[in-house]
Amino acid sequence: MSATPERPVAIVSGATGAIGAATSRTLVADGHHVMIGYRSDADAAARLTTELAPHATAVALDVTDADQVDAAVARAQELGTVAALVNNAGMTGDDLLLRLEPERFDRTIEANLRGAYLLTRAALRPMLRARYGRIVMVSSIVALRGNAGQVAYAAAKAGLIGMTRSLAREVARKGITVNAVAPGFVASAMTAELSEEARAALVAAAPMGRAVLAEEVAHAIAHLASPGASAITGVVLPVDAGAAI
Amino acid sequence: MDDTTAPPIGPPDHDNRTRTKDKEHPMSEDLLATFTELLTSDFGVPADEVSADATFEALGLDSLDIVELTLALEDRTGVKLGDEDLEQVRTVQDAIDKVKERQA
Numbered sequence: 001m002s003a004t005p006e007r008p009v010a011i012v013s014g015a016t017g018a019i020g021a022a023t024s025r026t027l028v029a030d031g032h033h034v035m036i037g038y039r040s041d042a043d044a045a046a047r048l049t050t051e052l053a054p055h056a057t058a059v060a061l062d063v064t065d066a067d068q069v070d071a072a073v074a075r076a077q078e079l080g081t082v083a084a085l086v087n088n089a090g091m092t093g094d095d096l097l098l099r100l101e102p103e104r105f106d107r108t109i110e111a112n113l114r115g116a117y118l119l120t121r122a123a124l125r126p127m128l129r130a131r132y133g134r135i136v137m138v139s140s141i142v143a144l145r146g147n148a149g150q151v152a153y154a155a156a157k158a159g160l161i162g163m164t165r166s167l168a169r170e171v172a173r174k175g176i177t178v179n180a181v182a183p184g185f186v187a188s189a190m191t192a193e194l195s196e197e198a199r200a201a202l203v204a205a206a207p208m209g210r211a212v213l214a215e216e217v218a219h220a221i222a223h224l225a226s227p228g229a230s231a232i233t234g235v236v237l238p239v240d241a242g243a244a245i
Numbered sequence: 246m247d248d249t250t251a252p253p254i255g256p257p258d259h260d261n262r263t264r265t266k267d268k269e270h271p272m273s274e275d276l277l278a279t280f281t282e283l284l285t286s287d288f289g290v291p292a293d294e295v296s297a298d299a300t301f302e303a304l305g306l307d308s309l310d311i312v313e314l315t316l317a318l319e320d321r322t323g324v325k326l327g328d329e330d331l332e333q334v335r336t337v338q339d340a341i342d343k344v345k346e347r348q349a
Binding site: 125128129131170171173174 | 309312313316317320
């Protein structure tokens with residue numbers, strides 16, 4: 001399946017998760033061809049691709065695998081102009097610091113932070129060639145506020161913010177913007193792994209007193225990924241029902 | 246998002262620079278001309294300032310510009326310069342020499 005020629009390509013990692021799928025749908029509605037990057041859930045990727053046909057292409061994309069990352073970006077370039085990248089892939093690795101094994105800490109950093117570095121590094125080259133690009137990191141409210149039991153995840157997501165601001169400075173003159181969203185508590189398969197207390201604390205922290213919908217995060221991402229957001233770079237946009245107030 | 250007010254998606258149309266993707270390898274004497282053309286068209290460097298001895302710094306290029314230049318060069322010549330090559334490149338002649346090395 002090939003991209004409709006006039007559609008720029010948006011790469012979404014972790015596209016089968018709640019935020020990733022909602023973002024893919026919104027980006028297609030906004031006129032992109034979306035590369036549905038998935039790590040292990042090929043069936044979900046196939047379903048989403050079918051739903052969004054002909055404007056989506058599923059690609060195996062384990063962001064911890066540099067070869068797979070490079071192959072995915074090469075495939076994206078075959079589909080069209082790589083205009084947007086959404087670094088959404090992530091995983092939790094939660095435990096109290098004193099019980100958090102180094103290996104688990106490393107895996108969490110690798111999936112959430114190093115993976116974004118690898119994918120951004122690969123996608124930046126075609127963007128630099130075109131002197132146009134929109135890069136959006138999916139950080140988290142826990143990067144801004146911290147959350148007991150999420151030391152590794154929060155450190156990785158805070159690392160994404162540092163990466164966002166630094167890269168935004170590096171490529172600002174090249175027509176490439178780099179921004180982050182910091183979602184609050186979104187009900188998803190990933191957050192289902194949180195303890196009841198952790199979820200309740202995240203909801204209670206929001207003045208709106210509710211969880212955030214994946215679609216609400218998707219709309220924020222889609223705006224930052226749009227040409228109209230051309231003067232917005234280095235920003236961390238909370239999408240958190242007011243929790244960051 | 247409201248489709249009626251959304252700006253057009255993708256790279257702006259006015260950025261219509263063309264970078265050919267032919268993989269022909271120019272003769273080494275053509276490389277200076279290729280660099281001159283790229284530096285002029287893509288980086289706004291006056292052609293009369295480009296010489297083999299000119300440093301990229303003097304031409305107003307920073308490290309990211311040099312990476313961009315090598316990507317454009319790759320499109321023109323098919324020669325891919327790695328990060329380790331770029332670390333040693335200061336002048337246009339340095340870059341020409343690296344391309345020749347890779348072509349050899």
